Amino acid sequence: MWWILVGLWVVLSGGPVFADEAETAKPAASGGVSVEAGKVIYEKRCIFCHGDAGMGDGAASERFWPKPRDFNMGLFKYRTTPSGMLPTDEDLFKVVSNGLPGTGMPAWSDILKEEERRSVIQYIKTFSKRFARQKEPLKPIEIGPEIASSAESIEKGKALFTELECFKCHGTEGRGNGPSALELTDDKGDPILPRNLTKNWLFRGGGEPKDIYLRINTGLNGTPMPSFADSLDNEKSWHVANYVRSLSPAKKPEMDVVVRARRAPGVIPTDPNDPLWQEGDDRWFPMVGQVIREPRHFTPTITDVRVKSLYNDNEIGVMVAWDDPSQSKTDESAEIFGDAVAIQFPVELYPGSKKPYFLMGDEKKPVNLWTWKSETGSVSESNATGIDQEKEQDGGSQEVSGGGVYQNGRYRVVMKRSLTTQDVAHDIQFQQGKFVPVAFHAWDGHNKEVATKRAISHWYYVVIEPDIPKSVYIYPPVVAAVVFGLQFLLQRRLRKNHQAGSGKGAS
Amino acid sequence: MKKGSVVLAGMVVVLAVGPVFGAEGSLSGRIKLTGDAPEVKTITITKDQEVCGKERKPDSLILSKNNEVANAVIVIKDVKGGKPVTVPAKNIEFIQKGCQFTPHVLVVPVGAALDILNKDPITHNIHTFAVENTPLNKAQPKTLPKITSPKFEFPETIKVQCDIHRGLMSAWFVVADNPYVAVSDASGAFSIKGIPEGTYKVEVWHETLKKHTQEVVISGAKEAKLEVALAKK
Numbered sequence: 001m002w003w004i005l006v007g008l009w010v011v012l013s014g015g016p017v018f019a020d021e022a023e024t025a026k027p028a029a030s031g032g033v034s035v036e037a038g039k040v041i042y043e044k045r046c047i048f049c050h051g052d053a054g055m056g057d058g059a060a061s062e063r064f065w066p067k068p069r070d071f072n073m074g075l076f077k078y079r080t081t082p083s084g085m086l087p088t089d090e091d092l093f094k095v096v097s098n099g100l101p102g103t104g105m106p107a108w109s110d111i112l113k114e115e116e117r118r119s120v121i122q123y124i125k126t127f128s129k130r131f132a133r134q135k136e137p138l139k140p141i142e143i144g145p146e147i148a149s150s151a152e153s154i155e156k157g158k159a160l161f162t163e164l165e166c167f168k169c170h171g172t173e174g175r176g177n178g179p180s181a182l183e184l185t186d187d188k189g190d191p192i193l194p195r196n197l198t199k200n201w202l203f204r205g206g207g208e209p210k211d212i213y214l215r216i217n218t219g220l221n222g223t224p225m226p227s228f229a230d231s232l233d234n235e236k237s238w239h240v241a242n243y244v245r246s247l248s249p250a251k252k253p254e255m256d257v258v259v260r261a262r263r264a265p266g267v268i269p270t271d272p273n274d275p276l277w278q279e280g281d282d283r284w285f286p287m288v289g290q291v292i293r294e295p296r297h298f299t300p301t302i303t304d305v306r307v308k309s310l311y312n313d314n315e316i317g318v319m320v321a322w323d324d325p326s327q328s329k330t331d332e333s334a335e336i337f338g339d340a341v342a343i344q345f346p347v348e349l350y351p352g353s354k355k356p357y358f359l360m361g362d363e364k365k366p367v368n369l370w371t372w373k374s375e376t377g378s379v380s381e382s383n384a385t386g387i388d389q390e391k392e393q394d395g396g397s398q399e400v401s402g403g404g405v406y407q408n409g410r411y412r413v414v415m416k417r418s419l420t421t422q423d424v425a426h427d428i429q430f431q432q433g434k435f436v437p438v439a440f441h442a443w444d445g446h447n448k449e450v451a452t453k454r455a456i457s458h459w460y461y462v463v464i465e466p467d468i469p470k471s472v473y474i475y476p477p478v479v480a481a482v483v484f485g486l487q488f489l490l491q492r493r494l495r496k497n498h499q500a501g502s503g504k505g506a507s
Numbered sequence: 508m509k510k511g512s513v514v515l516a517g518m519v520v521v522l523a524v525g526p527v528f529g530a531e532g533s534l535s536g537r538i539k540l541t542g543d544a545p546e547v548k549t550i551t552i553t554k555d556q557e558v559c560g561k562e563r564k565p566d567s568l569i570l571s572k573n574n575e576v577a578n579a580v581i582v583i584k585d586v587k588g589g590k591p592v593t594v595p596a597k598n599i600e601f602i603q604k605g606c607q608f609t610p611h612v613l614v615v616p617v618g619a620a621l622d623i624l625n626k627d628p629i630t631h632n633i634h635t636f637a638v639e640n641t642p643l644n645k646a647q648p649k650t651l652p653k654i655t656s657p658k659f660e661f662p663e664t665i666k667v668q669c670d671i672h673r674g675l676m677s678a679w680f681v682v683a684d685n686p687y688v689a690v691s692d693a694s695g696a697f698s699i700k701g702i703p704e705g706t707y708k709v710e711v712w713h714e715t716l717k718k719h720t721q722e723v724v725i726s727g728a729k730e731a732k733l734e735v736a737l738a739k740k
Contacts, residue, residue, distance in 0.1 A: 073638060084641045084657075130641075164648050165630035168554075168671045179554045183673045187636055219644050224670030226632035226646040230654060 033115055038123030041116050046124075049104060054127035056188075064104045065299035067190055074128030075187055075222030078205040080140030083219040083227030086130055088138045092121045100204045102303075141217055144234030149209065149242040157243025160236055164228060169194035174247040175409025177325045182446060187222040193301065194225075196323055196409070200248035202303065207248065212241040253284035253304075259438065259462040261309035261316060268310050268317040270403040272412035277319050282306040287322075287442060287455035292359055293387045297453035301325065301444045305341075305457065310416075311464050316430050317416030318343055318370075318462065320440060327374060327406045328445035337445035338375035341404075341413050344368070344439040345428035347383065355437045358459050360384040368428045370400045370415045374445075377404060379415055383426050387452055397423040419464075433466040532725040535698035536733035538579040538691045538711060544570050545739060550675055552606075558627050559606035559675060566611045566677060568715045575695025576737060578612045579713040580664075580679075583687035583723070588703050592616035592686050598655060600624060601678075603631050603647070608667065608678035610690070617684045621656040625649065631676065636666040640682065664712070679714060711735050 043052070049068035051058040056070035069076070078095055079087040096117050099107035108117055125131040147153055161167065169184065171177035174197030186192045200207030205215055217237055219227035232240065262280050269276055285307060289300040306321040320341050328339050345368045346356045356365035366385045372378070379402040384390040402415035419430040430436060440457040443449040547568060552559045569577040594616050602609045604626040615621065623633050630648040637643070639661035645654055662684040669676035681688065689697040702725045711719040716737040723731050 075642065083645055084637075084643050163650070164646060165671070168630065180671045180673065184670055185673075187642075221642065221644070224632070224634065224644075224673075226634065226644040226670075228646045230645060231648055231651050 033118045033122060035119070035122045035126060037116070038119035038121065041112065041120050042123050045108070045112070046120065054124065060104070063298045065190075066103055066186070066192065067188070068104065070188060071124050071127035073187065073222060074130040077220040077223060078215075079218050079221070080214060081138050081218060082141055083229065084221060086128075086134055086138055088140060089118070089121055092124065093117060096120060102202045102204060141214070141229070143210070143213060144237075146210070147235060147238035147242070149245065153239050153242045154246045155243075156236075157239035157241070157246075160232075160240050161243055164231060164240075166240075169224065170197055171325075171409045173408040173410075174198050174244070175323045175325070177323075177409030181325050184224045186224075192223055193325055196325075197244050197247045198323070199303065200245060201252040207245070209238065209241040209245045212244045213237050216240055216244075255285065256283055257460045258435070259283045259307050259309050259318070259460065261311040261462060261464045263467075264310040264312045264317075266312070268312060268315050268414075268416050270317070270401055270414050270416060272319055272321075272403065272405050272414050276310060277308065277412075277414065280308055282308045282319075282321070283460070285440065285457050285460055287440065287457050290359070290387075290452055290454050290456045293452050295452055297449060297455075299447070300449065300455035301447045302442045302455040305440050305442060307438075307440070307460075307462075309462050311419070311430075313419075315416050315418055316462075316464065317414055318438070319412060319414045320442075321410060321412040322442055323410050324406075324444050324446075325409060326446045330375060330445065335448045337443070337448070337450040338373055339406075339411065339445045340371060340373045340443045341411070342369045342371040342441040343415060344441065345370075346437050347426060347428060349428075349434060349436065355459050357386075358439055359456065360387045360390065360441075362386060366426075368426060369441075370402075370417070372402055372404055372413045372415060374404065374406065374411070381417075381427070393423070393426055397421070397426055399427070430464060432464045435461045435463045438462045530703060530727065531701050532704055532727045532729075532731060533698065533700040533702060534581075534583065534709070534723060534725060534731045534733055535696070536581075536735065537695045538576040538581070538697070538713075539695055539734070539736045540570060540574040540576050540716070541736040541738050544574055552675060554672065555606065555629050558629050559672065563607075563675065565674075566607070568713075569611075569693070571694050575691075575693075576713060576716065577691055577693045577695065578679075579691040579695070579697075579711055579716070579735075579737065580612060580614075580681050581689045581691065581697050581699065581733070582681075582683070582710045582712070583685075583699060583702060583725075584708045584710060586685055586687050586703060586707060587705065590686055590701065592618065592684060594618040598622040603627060603633070603669070603676070606631075606669075606672050606675050608669075608676055610678070612679045612681060612690045614688050614690060615659050615680050615682045616686070617660060617662060617682060618658055620658045621680075623647065623654040623656060625652055625654075630671060631669045632671055634668050634670055635680065636668070637663060639663040640665065709733060711737065713737055716740060 047058055048060045049058045050056055054071035056068040061068050074086060076087040079091045081087060097109040099105045167178050168180045169178040176194045176196040181194050184192050195203060205211050217227060217229045219225050264276060284304055286304050287302050289297040291298060302322050308319045310317045324339055328336055330336060330338050347366045347368050356362055356367050361367035361384050363385050366383050369382045369384060371380050379400050380392055381398050381400045382390050382392045399421055400415050400417045404411060404413035421427040428436060437459045439459050442455045547564055549562050550565055551562050598620045601613055601621045602624045625631055625647040628649045630646060632644060632646045634644040635642050640659050640663055641657055643656060647654055659682045663682045665680040667678040667680055687699050687702055689699045691697045704726050706722055706724050709721055709723050717740050719735050719737055723733055725731050
């Protein structure tokens, strides 16, 4: 998948220009930190996205969400300064150096020297007159002694999260699905979503309690995120920060490419709320926008899926879970469509690591898709030999059933089918011990996602692990019984001999 | 302003404009809408209904029965020798109540600060889209009934919004560096007093209608009248 990301970056952003590092070193080497040196670097490195007048309207800006910053507005999100205030030079330096994860803003620390980055900052500051007007030095807010995370602190933070009504935008479980979430825009009028607080590795300004402390106190200028500084003292700030941090896992999930189907004791439930589906580990797979075929999609909201699988002697079921800020209802005039998910398998298994093209197969190697649609709750089975070459199967071969729920900003969808079918020409056949490639497609209809505009994954695997042979359960007791029996005989023998011996001795 | 210059200015006006000796005049009038009133869609409220109600007309265009326009801003531009703005001794109040900002259009003299009050039992966020002044975006839960804003330093018309109740709660701050500003009332009427005599450009601005500019002659003899019909954008 890395090549999609790299391709997206290189093709779309027009930069960074890696090839000629020696050349850019020149102006800074001669002049030190200066606005003039910054201008030279800006026009070489930043102009493609941020535009020649710093308005965030460069040639590549169309493709980004969030859009590149408009420096003329003097509004910067990730600061240490109070709400509404300009950032310190260090704030800007940090963003330029480290980039912003999940956006088009790369980390420049490997490409530009410190002096060059500092020069660029001085130039960026010329776009808004508020910097020149700023007379008093900009000071970071004071962060008091840290209150380490604890069950008690998290509980207090949760109560504040409710009292301050953070859930209005971020949702009661923090998945960015609050009742006000979908209406929000930034100060330029572009749509903006509240952060999903359950994935702290995607927090642009950092995902640890100290970063969260800053965000809730400074607010994010130019966005709907206000400052809560007037309502939070140091202690309360740490409680909220610790609570928000607790909504994400301790570590970013690691990718394990194999979904291992667990044996279900009976029928595989199609209701994702069934207790059987709550058990067992899931697998985490990243998703990216479909940018290979027109119309492309650069800004998906679905960043990952979580997958589990169950099987029994006859069936296999797969559950896919993903976060979506809303359960969309089709409104074509507003370019809103229904949400959906599809699970993709090859039609047949090929030797070695051969697989169909990951994006819905190719002419020689078709794929088999199981699709669930949120609006109708319907499940359908199709085949494809390319993203625009999908054909639903005949009624007779429609054998997938399933069910889905949307709760607190998260979809969970189960689809299941018999392990084997009659329609071997179109359906994947499951066998114990065989690694079956599996890929995912997901659509957030509220994000204008429909048809080719979707989030996609690469191939992973699902495997029904071979049953432990029955002999595993039979041999140990048999062996134990035999050993015990032999021991018994031996002991009896020894005892007999002993008794005989002692008899002899006595006689 | 020195007394001498007032007399001098008065004499100039007397010579140039009319017979009556007087340094100041006033302007009053009414703002209307040309053509038919556009269809105003009622907002269906889905959040916090117990506080915000179930539906409401938007604040963005309020018309009387006779199509008179409320909340239009009338500004007399470049009044030479005019008075400076007066900053009130107490901060100006700006209220959030029933998921509505009051007033919808607030004139803020340069140098003044606001007391922003939340009279609702729910959280609002007061978000100003300032470019010249320091922008504001502060959460105001029920536990924080008053926020005092920093002083507004630069003339600017600023959009104000509560993002939590977007589409329902909007307002405008008109930061003015002269006192010759008025906002039309529910019947479209306005009045500005104490204007030095002269010929000035008057600008009429409304958030959803076309801007209108024209000249007015202010004299002490009689109140100048201004009837403006704004067109739809």
